[in-house]
Amino acid sequence: xxxxxxxxxxxxxxxxxxxxxxxxxxxxxxxxxxxxxxxxxxxxxxxxxxxxxxxxxxxxxxxxxxxxxxxxxxxxxxxxxxxxxxxxxxxxxxxxxxxxxxxxxxxxxxxxxxxxxxxxxxxxxxxxxxxxxxxx
Ligand SMILES: [Zn+2]
Numbered sequence: 001x002x003x004x005x006x007x008x009x010x011x012x013x014x015x016x017x018x019x020x021x022x023x024x025x026x027x028x029x030x031x032x033x034x035x036x037x038x039x040x041x042x043x044x045x046x047x048x049x050x051x052x053x054x055x056x057x058x059x060x061x062x063x064x065x066x067x068x069x070x071x072x073x074x075x076x077x078x079x080x081x082x083x084x085x086x087x088x089x090x091x092x093x094x095x096x097x098x099x100x101x102x103x104x105x106x107x108x109x110x111x112x113x114x115x116x117x118x119x120x121x122x123x124x125x126x127x128x129x130x131x132x133x134x135x136x
């Protein structure tokens with residue numbers, strides 16, 4: 001078994017290939033999305049590999065403990081196109097946000113391209129109801 005790749009530092013093509021391979025091996029993976037705070041572009045979060053156990057970190061000193069606490073307040077989420085999104089767990093901080101429903105046209109074109117044959121899975125998400133649909 002090889003060590004998991006650190007995909008947020010991998011070159012784009014390598015990361016995209018890794019994600020496509022993961023999605024091929026695991027049909028059940030649900031993609032997650034994060035919306036950029038200013039552009040509203042929706043990026044696809046690099047999924048966790050279910051075959052890799054999450055690393056359990058035991059902080060050894062105060063600085064390491066502070067890092068763990070910061071990690072609870074703020075997540076750095078690598079996305080499929082290479083953009084690393086920062087999400088703060090505080091409504092008062094203007095940051096990117098994880099989203100569950102969005103309009104298709106907001107989906108990042110580079111994330112779609114990187115997903116290749118799995119791009120359709122990025123469109124399996126709820127779309128917000130429009131006022132036109134409410135009338136029917
Ligand atoms: Zn993207």
